Structures are given as structure tokens and as C-alpha cells.
Amino acid sequence: MKELRVDLKDRSYPIYIGASLLQQQDLLARHVHSKQVVIVSNETIAPLYLSALQRALIGYQQETVIIPDGEQYKTLEYVGKIFDHLLEKKFSRNATLIALGGGVIGDMGGFAAACYQRGIAFIQVPTTLLAQVDSSVGGKTGVNHPLGKNMIGAFYQPQCVIADTGVLKTLPDRQLSAGIAEVIKYGLIRDLPFFEWLERNMSLLLNRDDDALAYAIERSCQNKAEVVAEDEYESGVRATLNLGHTFGHAIETGVGYGQYLHGEAVAIGTCFAADLSHRLGWLGEADVARISAIFKAAALPVIPPKAMTVDRYIDLMSVDKKNVDGKIRVILLEALGKASLPVNVDPTLLEQTLENYAG
Numbered sequence: 001m002k003e004l005r006v007d008l009k010d011r012s013y014p015i016y017i018g019a020s021l022l023q024q025q026d027l028l029a030r031h032v033h034s035k036q037v038v039i040v041s042n043e044t045i046a047p048l049y050l051s052a053l054q055r056a057l058i059g060y061q062q063e064t065v066i067i068p069d070g071e072q073y074k075t076l077e078y079v080g081k082i083f084d085h086l087l088e089k090k091f092s093r094n095a096t097l098i099a100l101g102g103g104v105i106g107d108m109g110g111f112a113a114a115c116y117q118r119g120i121a122f123i124q125v126p127t128t129l130l131a132q133v134d135s136s137v138g139g140k141t142g143v144n145h146p147l148g149k150n151m152i153g154a155f156y157q158p159q160c161v162i163a164d165t166g167v168l169k170t171l172p173d174r175q176l177s178a179g180i181a182e183v184i185k186y187g188l189i190r191d192l193p194f195f196e197w198l199e200r201n202m203s204l205l206l207n208r209d210d211d212a213l214a215y216a217i218e219r220s221c222q223n224k225a226e227v228v229a230e231d232e233y234e235s236g237v238r239a240t241l242n243l244g245h246t247f248g249h250a251i252e253t254g255v256g257y258g259q260y261l262h263g264e265a266v267a268i269g270t271c272f273a274a275d276l277s278h279r280l281g282w283l284g285e286a287d288v289a290r291i292s293a294i295f296k297a298a299a300l301p302v303i304p305p306k307a308m309t310v311d312r313y314i315d316l317m318s319v320d321k322k323n324v325d326g327k328i329r330v331i332l333l334e335a336l337g338k339a340s341l342p343v344n345v346d347p348t349l350l351e352q353t354l355e356n357y358a359g
């Protein structure tokens with residue numbers, strides 16, 4: 001097992017990465033400081049992994065809340081069902097919430113933990129590649145709103161992250177690729193050697209080579225942990241983790257949550273950002289081609305949905321959380337391996353990029 005650390009002084013926490021961690025009672029016992037434990041999961045993951053987690057929690061007063069499966073259920077209404085259950089069972093403020101699932105469950109569970117009685121402890125047990133390399137680390141929690149992605153939420157750090165790589169064996173290929181989109185992001189924004197490693201080893205990742213997957217997960221988590229430690233509340237460099245997301249979130253919201261997987265929307269959004277970076281003279285044509293090529297190699301889409309018009313992009317990008325005074329700001333690439341901080345985009349260039357891609 002590999003142990004990394006998110007260094008937030010007295011709120012620092014470990015990221016455990018390895019196989020068969022779900023069954024390790026001692027790991028959980030280190031971080032569950034209550035008799036009451038509620039496990040939040042969904043209808044797909046619970047039949048696969050809930051019993052293993054429950055066996056590791058023998059002796060605790062255990063409750064479970066099972067959410068329907070899908071991005072479209074990442075809503076206040078379904079977080080409310082977690083509150084309903086906790087109150088019906090009279091769970092105290094010292095209870096522990098365990099999020100067993102992908103990013104949807106992790107974001108919802110973390111947000112529920114942030115709000116219930118003004119905050120209870122929670123543990124991330126990420127079960128998708130995307131959640132293991134990104135969403136379980138860093139404390140962004142929340143839900144979607146019909147008018148915008150992740151528009152309701154809180155920064156709320158977990159007690160620990162338990163990334164059991166064994167659970168990835170049941171992850172569908174499309175979901176594996178979606179997680180690779182966020183892995184590629186780290187290479188593009190701050191770790192060029194990692195990007196080049198990914199270019200050389202993509203087939204190993206897609207074939208789920210254990211060593212390649214473990215390395216990609218560890219290096220991704222290390223990248224994210226460093227950024228979060230430097231800028232937990234996204235006043236600066238943490239915004240670079242949002243590369244491709246201004247466009248990507250607009251797509252997810254615009255076509256309907258769940259139509260595109262988050263990682264797929266991020267892949268498309270990153271190609272938008274690359275095009276805009278080229279228009280600014282920051283990226284060369286060869287750089288833009290390399291970015292598109294690696295996403296294609298990861299079996300990710302690079303062509304946006306035809307349904308999205310330029311006006312629709314602008315409308316949806318105008319509520320993005322990086323914006324200031326209503327002005328759209330996006331993360332671009334100054335070079336491969338070096339992201340900019342949020343850039344106030346020249347509306348003409350933005351429209352050119354959108355027209356170049358939009359349906």
C-alpha cells in the first residue's frame with residue numbers, strides 16, 4: 001500500500017492507495033472515531049462492494065443510504081435523503097459518513113457531511129479511476145443545479161481517502177477512459193514528464209496493467225495534493241485544476257447531466273482550451289495536435305455535441321465559478337505542462353474558438 005498526504009497543517013490527511021484496502025479494518029478504525037457510521041453509495045456499487053466495507057465495520061452502528069446511479073441524481077433533493085436518514089436514525093454530530101462510490105457519490109456524500117449538524121467527519125472510498133485520481137482528494141463537495149454544474153457545495157476535507165485499486169476491475173471501459181481525462185490534465189497543467197509518460201503508456205493504462213494504473217493514480221494524487229496544499233480554496237493555482245472545465249461543464253449542463261461523462265466533457269473542453277491557447281500564440285499547432293491525439297488514444301471524445309450553439313456556450317460559461325464581475329475566465333495553456341491562471345478571454349477569440357468547434 002502507498003500512503004500519500006494532503007498537507008493542510010492540522011487538517012492534513014492521508015491518501016491510501018493499494019489493492020484490497022476495503023477489507024482492512026485497521027485502516028478504517030484509524031479514522032472512524034464514532035460508533036455511528038453511515039455508508040452512502042449507489043445502486044450499482046452497493047451490490048459489488050458494500051458488504052466488504054460492512055464486514056470491515058463490524059461492531060459499529062451501521063446505516064446505509066443508497067442513491068440511484070447517475071449524474072442526474074447529484075442534486076440537493078438526493079442529498080436531502082441522506083439528511084432524512086441520518087435524522088430518522090438519530091445520528092449524532094460525532095457520526096462518520098463514508099462515501100463509497102465515484103465522484104458523484106463522493107461529492108454528494110462530502111456535501112452531506114459538510115452540512116449535517118454543521119459538519120460530521122467523512123471518509124472518501126473512491127471506486128472509479130476518476131474519483132481515485134481526482135474527486136476524492138481536495139475537499140470540493142457539492143451538487144449540480146439545472147443552471148450550472150457544481151453550483152451548490154462546500155470545501156470540506158475528508159478524514160482520509162481509501163483508494164482500493166482492486167475495485168477498478170469492475171469499472172466499465174468508458175468510465176476508465178473518463179478517469180484518464182483527469183490524469184492527462186495533471187500532465188498538461190504542471191507535469192510535462194508525466195504527460196510524456198502517458199503518451200508512451202496509454203495502451204498499458206487502457207489494458208489495466210496494475211503497475212501502470214498504480215503509478216498513474218499515485219502520480220495524479222501527488223499532483224493534486226501539492227496543488228490543494230498550496231491553494232485549498234482556489235484563490236490562485238488551484239484554478240489550474242479546472243483546465244477544460246469551463247467548456248466541459250457548459251457541455252454537461254447544456255446537453256443534460258449524464259449525457260456526457262464528466263471526463264468526456266473535460267476532454268472536449270480541454271481541446272477548446274488548446275485551440276484558444278493557440279489563438280493567443282501560446283501553443284503551437286503541434287502542441288494542439290498532441291493534446292487531441294492523447295485524448296483520442298484514451299478513447300475519449302474530442303468533438304463537441306452538435307446541439308451546443310455558440311450562444312449556449314457563452315450563456316452557460318457565464319455562470320462559471322472562476323468568473324469575476326460576470327466576466328468569463330478560463331484556464332489556458334502557456335505551454336504543454338504549464339497552465340495559466342484564469343484568463344479574461346477576449347470575446348472575439350472565444351467566439352472564434354467556439355465557432356471553430358461548435359455544431
Ligand SMILES: NC(=O)c1ccc[n+]([C@@H]2O[C@H](COP(=O)([O-])OP(=O)(O)OC[C@H]3O[C@@H](n4cnc5c(N)ncnc54)[C@H](O)[C@@H]3O)[C@@H](O)[C@H]2O)c1
Nearest residue numbers: 044102103104105127128130131134135140167170171262
Ligand atoms: N470534487 C472534485 O474535486 C471532483 C473532481 C472531478 C470530478 N468531480 C465530479 O465527479 C463526478 C464524476 O465522477 P465519476 O467519473 O467517478 O462518475 P460516477 O460517480 O457517476 O461513476 C461512474 C459510473 O461508474 C459506476 N461505478 C463506480 N465505481 C464502479 C466500480 N468500481 N465498478 C463498476 N462500476 C462502478 C457508477 O455507478 C457510475 O455508473 C462529476 O459529478 C464531477 O463533477 C468532482
Ligand SMILES: O=C(O)C(=O)C[C@@H](O)[C@H](O)[C@H](O)COP(=O)(O)O
Nearest residue numbers: 134138140149150238241242245321
Ligand atoms: O479540485 C479542483 O479544484 C478541480 O477543479 C478538480 C476538477 O477536476 C473537478 O471537476 C472539480 O469539481 C471542478 O471544480 P468546480 O469548482 O469547477 O466545480
Ligand SMILES: [Zn+2]
Nearest residue numbers: 182245262266
Ligand atoms: Zn473534473
